Amino acid sequence: MRDHSTGRRGFEGVLMAVAATFLTVSATSAIAQTSPKSASDLAIDAAVPVPQPVDLPPPSIGDFKPESVAVPATPPAAAKTESSTEAAKTDTPAKTDSAAAPSAAPAPTAAAPEAAPAATATAPVAEPAKEPAKQQATKDQAAEPQKAASNVPAADQGVADKLRETIATKASKYFDRKAERAAVEKFYEARDYAPVWTNAGALTSAGKGVIARLKDAASDGLDPTDYPVPDFAAATTPDALAEAELRLTESMMDYARQAQSGRMHWSQVSADIQYPEHPIDPVEVLANVTTAKDASAALDSYNPPHKLYQELKKKLAELRGEGDNPAAKIADGETLKYVPARKKQAAVTMDDSRVPQLRAKLGVTANADSTTYDADVADAVRKFQRSADLKPTGVLDDRTVKAMNTPKRDRTIDTILVNMERWRWLPRQLGAPAIGNAYVILNIPDYTLKLMHNGAPVWTTRVVVGKPGKHATPLLTETMKYITVNPTWNVPPSIINNEYLPALAQDPTVLDRMGLKLERNRDGTVHISQPPGEANALGRIRFNFPNKFLVYQHDTPDKNLFGRDERAFSHGCMRVQNPDQYAAALLNITMPEKDYTPAKIRSMYGRTEVDLKFPTPIPVNITYQTAFVDDHGKLELRKDIYGRDAAMLALLRNDKGKNLEAVVAHAQPSYARAKMPPGVNVAGDYTGSTQSSGFNFFERLFGGPPAPPAPEYRRQQRFTH
Known part of the structure; x- marks a missing residue:
């Protein structure tokens, strides 16, 4: 026969221990409420919220009415109040809980039985209502500085909105290189997508500088048609201005890349060429060109700085008649020709004021000041005609004069x-x-x-x-x-x-x-x-x-x-x-x-x-x-x-x-x-x-x-x- 008294005594001991613990906790809570809290206590309270004690009678069947379904709207309101109070007084987080209590007081009586179980349960039950509110407040706080930093003028807001949309959905249409596309996306995002080349539809100084450099690409041995310039004058709508904005950015990036590394890769020319790669940094290009005092000079800086390159550039300009001392153009006039002497006829020459200039242009050093169109000049004209794919007659006609005055595209330039x-x-x-x-x-x-x-x-x-x-x-x-x-x-x-x-x-x-x-x-x-x-x-x-x-x-x-x-x-x-x-x-x-x-x-x-x-x-x-x-x-x-x-x-x-x-x-x-x-x-x-x-x-x-x-x-x- 079993003795159940031992088990009963053990169970009664457990009940007594629980009761003692409950009395101790209650006394501690009472003392805590009556005695002032230290700074450390306040910090602990803020970190671990303690539910407020509620002295309410046990719920009855009458407390559970259909209208109680509307009660859950109360906690978010309280949480919102708590969040706003917490944001306003971040130096005293302990006051958050006390500030939330009055907001709950006016709640209907039917809500009280709902709050009692939550208060007598554990603190984490109340946390889900608080945490979303805090997260929302954090998001609002993070968004506010970005919105406040936006400097997009009202006149450019439409363009900015279109840029945001285009970059988000069609960036690869303009920038097929991943690094350049990413750099452009971050660049415009940091500007709130405000355009950089225009302001209220008019070109900025940076835009004018970039366009000037692209149009002058031929002076650096590049092809201007590789860097098309949009017609900003015809862009009168936000959509057109956004399109022109990205097209100019695209051309600017192409120019910088090819100016620095070349229009072709050396491996395409021969297998026995190998130089160190030195690609552009798209982020640096955007920052450099758009913030420079002279955007044209900033873009030009991606061309080789070597002295021998710069000297070739000057010679190219001279050959095209675009240098510091451009070759003088031959004026239009009558056709000049030279007829050599024959047995019964002397040589036929002609005089013209353009001949000294013609001698200088063609490199005829003999009789440099002579105005006579003689055999030496005719031979020089014939040589030029061959180089220009003209019939080598030695006669200075209108077609030959035009060819002389046209920028040269001969073997030397190539x-x-x-x-x-x-x-x-x-x-x-x-x-x-x-x-x-x-x-x-x-x-x-x-x-x-x-x-x-x-x-x-x-x-x-x-x-x-x-x-x-x-x-x-x-x-x-x-x-x-x-x-x-x-x-x-x-x-x-x-x-x-x-x-x-x-x-x-x-x-x-x-x-x-x-x-x-x-x-x-x-x-x-x-x-x-x-x-x-x-x-x-x-x-x-x-x-x-x-x-x-x-x-x-x-x-x-x-x-x-x-x-x-x-x-x-x-x-x-x-x-x-x-x-x-x-x-x-x-x-x-x-x-x-x-x-x-x-x-x-x-x-x-x-x-x-x-x-x-x-x-x-x-x-x-x-x-x-x-x-x-x-x-x-x-x-x-x-x-x-x-x-x-x-x-x-x-x-x-x-x-x-x-x-x-x-x-x-x-x-x-x-x-x-x-x-x-x-x-x-x-x-x-x-x-x-x-x-x-x-x-x-x-x-x-x-x-x-x-x-x-x-x-x-x-x-x-x-x-x-």
Whole structure:
């Protein structure tokens, strides 16, 4: 038989404990209500609301009437009052609850039974009514500053509304580049979509400046038709003004991008070109142009700042008759002609006051002040007619005069245009700021190399460059990190596969007779090298600027080629005429305290490689300038030996309207495991062996011991790199 007394006693103990707790809490509440609260108590009350005690009789059936369904409208009202009070007195949050109590007092009696259970339950029951009110108040507070900051004039509000709608739904119609579209969206959103190019329908100074720059795009070698300017005068409605606003922003962005990076991407011209990318920052463009005092100058600043570019721009203006000293126009007049002398008839000439001006325009220096239309003038007119696709009669007629007075679109102008375009590919900062903006610039068609320091050339030399075709010297910008004295020549894969392996198939002893070492790498590729020495194909010095084309500058044992006017004979690398002087000049810029001289460099010649590392690398810029202005202000033109000008002109003329800025991926040649000709002995054949040096071809060229060697090659028995 069970004893239930123990369980009953335990249950009674629990009831007594609960009752004691209830009395303690009640006493504490009473004391809290009668005694003043400290600051910490007030903070706690604000953080954890305590329900107000309600002394009401138990609810009866009569309290539950149909009209009580309207009661829930009361709490939101109270919550709203509480929120407004809380916002007005944020420094005393404890007063919020007390302020809410009077608002609940006038509530109908029928609402009291509803409040009693809520008060006697737990505090979180009341929270759902408070929290939405607080969130709504926060939203209202966040929205108020944005609304207050809006400065859209009433006259522009219609345009702003249309801009908001268009940007939200059709932004990609104007800006197909994601970064530019996002920048435009944020720009106009920050302005409350107020237009920037117009004010009350009239063009602003910024709008006028941008339009002026776009219309003058031809002066920078660009095409104004690529940047259409909307007709703001015809835009008389908010819809039309919003459309014109976005069209001008679109043209401005296109101009800035192409002025800075070019109308075409260099990869479309050739696979052997690689310059660092320097795209515009759309956010910066919008901020810069729209806030500048001179919007035209701000937009113009995206064109190359280089001196040689600016000089080409001046020459372009002169050729078009738009320079500081524009070519004078030939006035209309009677037809002038020259009839040479015959057996029974003397030469027939004509006199005209326009002839001296004609002589000056056509470059006839003999008898510069003569007004006689003689044989010299007629020959010059005939030459001009040929260049202008006119019948070469030598007669100055109305058609010839008109052609002379029309801006020239001849080969010289085209050459200048493509050279200005190539300047856009180059980095804006050519040199290293830490060492006086020092840099090397090599012009392939001019076969010259210059070392620049503090804005002036400090050393110049002749160079031999790559042959046209597959051996063309690439265009690139890299940094020269060190010089190697007594370099080892590591023959590049292209030479091995295209020249040496076929030669080995004919004569297995050819490499031994040439002093070359043949071995197979662990990955199966063939490696051919030539040790340092006087007969080395790289000469005594190699100038290293690691690049994906595996080209560099170096000495050569074949000095006779420097005497030729055209010097495109190498496999891609650049041979320097006086490498000891070049090395000393470079080292004195990077390490002036060492006091290097050509003699000191030559004293290092031997059979052991010596690396001279630069504390600060020097940028090397390989360029292709078929048109440039010399130190005397004369326009110099060079032969387009690689056909770069022709390729660019074809793109500009034939691909009109296409995306000329797209990067074209070019596959690089892959030299897999080469098949060794039969009968050839391979020293150190590492096929299937672990006895390899561990360095692959790229490590041998540009890094890791042994000293980074770079590629080159020669043909036949004489090493011609």
